[in-house]
Amino acid sequence: MSERSLLTWTVKISSLAHSGFGEEGLKLFNQLKLEGVELCDYAYAGAVASCAVLGSLDNGQQLHSQIIQLGHDSSLSFGNALITMYSRCGLVEAADIVFLTMPYVDSVSWNAMIAALAQHGHGDHYARLIDLLCRDGMFLEAKNVTESMPFEPGTPIWEALLASCRIHGNMELGIQAAHRLLKLVPQQDGTYITLSNMYATLGKWDEVVRVRQLMRERGVKKKPGCSWVEVENMVHVFLVDDVVHPELHAVYKYLEQLVHEMRKLGYVPDTKYVLHDMESEKKEYALSTHSEKFAVVYGIMKLPLGATIRVFKNLRICKDCHNAFKFISKVVERELIIRDRKRFHHFRNGECSCGNYW
Structure with a gap:
């Protein structure tokens, strides 16, 4: 294979990974290896980036071992890819070790390490x-x-x-x-x-x-907010302003009861974050239709008394919902675990594990 062809394939692997097509990037890398192509450290970095997309720790660790055997473990691009891979696979300590043992680092290294620490709630840099x-x-x-x-x-x-x-x-x-x-x-x-x-x-x-x-x-499209909660081995998905879920009416009624109890403890809806110029009552209603509130309330209604509520959301949680969940955790005396786009939030007895930093 010519040097130009190798460069083309290397760029292809990296491009697939950074476009979110980790599986395709890893398949291409493995295919080239099977064909006996001698791949460079940049190709390995692209393959590790593919593992980061997939959350494939085993493959990532194998690639790490292989490049050490090849003597390319001092590669800057490979080291940067390793930091991200270990972080996204949940091993922030391993990412930190890679960062600290790299012979030299650049701005990509620093930003990757800061992102890793922040994602795991250790953003102390x-x-x-x-x-x-x-x-x-x-x-x-x-x-x-x-x-x-x-x-x-x-x-x-x-x-x-x-x-x-x-x-x-x-x-x-x-x-x-x-x-x-x-x-x-x-x-x-x-x-x-x-x-x-x-x-x-x-x-x-x-x-x-x-x-x-x-x-x-x-051409940027806002992702519609959605949240989901698992109840009896079935995943229930709620959308912002949801009108689809068959039990939505009961959910909203229960939410109204919760808000009544929350107000007694001092909760006030934060209408500053409503992106429309409308009357205050309508703003409060708009806040009440956020998907994560529906999912949390549904979990409270359906899961056994005292059970932890685990909700996942595809976007960052808004400030009003974050504040509301602190009050809800106190009212219902349950732990609420919310995973948004940035991090996990553990709400217990009116407090959140993030310390209001997300």
Whole structure:
């Protein structure tokens, strides 16, 4: 095989992995190996990236062992791929060991490690520092940390700054972070939604419209929010503004009862995060139709008394739902475990394991 052909196949493997087609990328890699093609460290990095997409720890560890035997374990691209693979397979400690033993690192290495720590709730490096500064109202210092890093801040850093500003109330800096993210990852729908949320919080409805228009122009489609809960070996899926689930009427009635009890404990719906200019009562109703609330309530209704409620959501949980679940966990005296796009949240007795950082 010519050097040009090998480069073409290597790029193909990497492209498949980074486009989410991990199975296809790994199949192509294995096919080339069976044909006796001598693959370089970049091809191995692409194969490891495929394992990260699939969450295939066994294959990833085998590739790690193989490249050590080949003497390419000092490869920067392979090391960066290993960090992501081990993290996505749940072994953040292994990712940390890879990072610490790499002969040299670059901005990709730093950002991959920060993303790994943040995903597992151990964002105690730059991302955690940024949040702590924002919690104390030191937003200028947080911005300075971001701009003075020894590497070019990537997506995880700007996401940390955006999340911190969103949670702790600095919309101006949050909007700046969102615009930086839109340049780095213009097809990531979550950034547009968060930016719209912040403009809505400020009452800048013209800007909300402008962000939506930008999404249309770039062909970015908002993923419809959905959440699911398993009851008696059957997965029940709920959509935002759901009208499909056969027991939805009973779910909503029970949710109304819960909200009544939650208000006695001090719960107030956070209508700032409704992306529409409407009356307050309608905003409260809009919040009550979020898919994760339906899934949690259905689990409470159907699972045995005292059983832990486990709900999965395809998008990031909103601030109102996060606050509501703290109150619900106290009212029903149950643990609620919610897995959103970013992390696991364990709600117990009115508190969340994330410490209000997600």
